[in-house]
Amino acid sequence: MKKILLLGSGELGKELTISLKRMGCYVIACDAYENAPAMQVSDIAEVFNMLDKEKLNEVIKLHRPDFIVPEVEAIETEVLLEAETNGYTVIPSAKAVNLTMNRDRIRDRAKSLGLKTARFAYAETEEDLILEAKKIGTKVAVKPVMSSSGKGQSYAKSEEELRNSWKFAIEGMRGNRKRVIVEEFIDFDYEITLLTILERSGKVSFCNPIGHFQKRGDYQYSWQPAECSDNVIKEAQEAAKTMVLDLGGSGIFGVEFFIDKKGGVIFSELSPRPHDTGMVTMYTQNYSQFDIHARVLTGMPLPKIKLIQPGASHVILAEENATGNYTIEGIEKALEDENVDYRIFGKPILKSYRRMGVILSSSLEGAKKAANKIFVKSLE
Incomplete structure (x- = not known):
């Protein structure tokens, strides 16, 4: 019986857990709140902040899973890189999870691989956002570099809208990286x-x-x-x-x-x-x-x-x-x-x-x- 450590227990994790259980796997569902959807169909649950490096390490060492399966962005990915080095299998890979948890890293990677992307820049302050947006175009999309399910995303044209977008992005961000991506609006x-x-x-x-x-x-x-x-x-x-x-x-x-x-x-x-x-x-x-x-x-x-x-x-x-x-x-x-x-x-x-x-x-x-x-x- 394969042991799965599921990091994130939302609706996607719930359906994945059902599929894994049908295959005879043992699933430990983790999230920051009790009775999350996947916890309702898993074998056991762990409730903790997955951005807490020490606690995440503790849970991995306690359960010693065959596979660590992230389902959300709000995870201390450095722990997963270390876990993979120590012989654990991270799905799909620790590199993939680390890069994709942050929009800036995956966007930079896509560009370096020659993929066509919208023009983009990064900002770590409200004033930087206004400056970079003016370079890109009259209408831009503003997103936290770390968020999920569209949280914190908006479009802006004017300086006032950009200031509102900055606040909205910071409120919708996950993790502790106070950084946004500003990108060309694609019609x-x-x-x-x-x-x-x-x-x-x-x-x-x-x-x-x-x-x-x-x-x-x-x-x-x-x-x-x-x-x-x-x-x-x-x-x-x-x-x-x-x-x-x-x-x-x-x-x-x-x-x-x-x-x-x-x-x-x-x-x-x-x-x-x-x-x-x-x-x-x-x-x-x-x-x-x-x-x-x-x-x-x-x-x-x-x-x-x-x-x-x-x-x-x-x-x-x-x-x-x-x-x-x-x-x-x-x-x-x-x-x-x-x-x-x-x-x-x-x-x-x-x-x-x-x-x-x-x-x-x-x-x-x-x-x-x-x-x-x-x-x-x-x-x-």
Whole structure:
């Protein structure tokens, strides 16, 4: 029985834990709060701040896992680099986790590998941000170098908006790096996530591209397959393959691209684990992204991944400024529609715009229709 130390226990970690448990693995789910989603289906749980170097080291030495599997950004990655040196296996690799936990490091790496990116710069003060933004263009995107699920991201044109973006980015950052990336606004046609699979043998394969839409920098809905030209798919696959082979290890990577109005493929971001937009694969593929990650990280043979039907996913969101205990209503109404499924994540309390579940359907229209019938209500 393989022992998995899961660092981060959100909805993606929950689905991954279910896939690992089906394979007979023993899972220790870790997060900074009690009763996180993955803890509800794991063997045991550890509640602690994963940015605490001493505590993270202590947990690793206590459990001596076969695999250390990060699921979030807020981790002291230097501990993982050290753990890998000491013989532990970090998924997909300590290098991948260390680079991708910080937008500046992975963006610099992508540029050095020759990938096409938006023009970008970094700022560590509000005044630096204003200065760098003026060099880049009239409209820019501002993001913390370390955050998750779109937290702290915004667009800005004026000096006043840039000052607000600085504050918003610092409030949304994870970790202790008070630094932002300011990048050229890309007037893109659409965005895709290319789920890219790297096996221990070095073999690289891909799922069908996933289209997605974001709001407030956070995923709202996705669909698979995204309609892309053969040239777009080929260019995206080549770029993704270059990135994952450089990062090394084994696992599934969510590689995001902007597709501009001329069909140009521009690297956006990379996550070295299952991706929120990839939840649609629970409906569309013979093996979901979580099943794939579980098989590849444990070194099990991977069957051919097939798209068995088109589909879409749509988030079930808490309202702005929502807090406390809650109830979810309208699921019965949503299931009256044909070809609709759902997942409730089991998060213990509400937060503003927090993802509480996801609708799965055979079409984007169907997913939106079903999601509009569901309401997350605060009991406070």
